[in-house]
Amino acid sequence: KAGVTQTPRYLIKTRGQQVTLSCSPISGHRSVSWYQQTPGQGLQFLFEYFSETQRNKGNFPGRFSGRQFSNSRSEMNVSTLELGDSALYLCASSEEVSFGYTFGSGTRLTVV
């Protein structure tokens, strides 16, 4: 089975721009979650999708949004980028809670 695939691996954007990150989960996994990881804050939960519906949302501003398609692939979008959005964005998919998440390698976003 292929793992969780995130694209792109690296991105450099300018303040004020917007960005879209993509995540392809493991085949058969219908739950996709997104996390932001920074050295000082650790892994912060952004949102979780299941069968194209957002089931949970973390405490991030409305500039952060996401969606899931019928094939379970997911995208997240960040509009009006700020310097503080520089982070590693991780996507994780799961089939069943007790099986745990499988994480992708992440997208390293740098905002300059």
Next chain:
Amino acid sequence: GQNIDQPTEMTATEGAIVQINCTYQTSGFNGLFWYQQHAGEAPTFLSYNVLDGLEEKGRFSSFLSRSKGYSYLLLKELQMKDSASYLCAPSWRGYQKVTFGIGTKLQVIP
């Protein structure tokens, strides 16, 4: 979030045993994950506890006390490759919302 507390750093000797503790708020608690994350890599799943008690998986064991809001990860026969961050991650009622602690950076020394 959810008041997850774990030590930020620990150092242990190769071949020894180390216990990484984690406390969390009990309200709405469902189960608890432990993940390992090597520097520059994605987290990988180690264990998931729902019931009280100790679960052993090779050199790694995880313990949970639901009433006390307490868990620990026990690593035996430490190897150099065990140097990594260990993330305590409670899950909450409300589908699959999982929150992560800041992680414990474990350094294994010869």
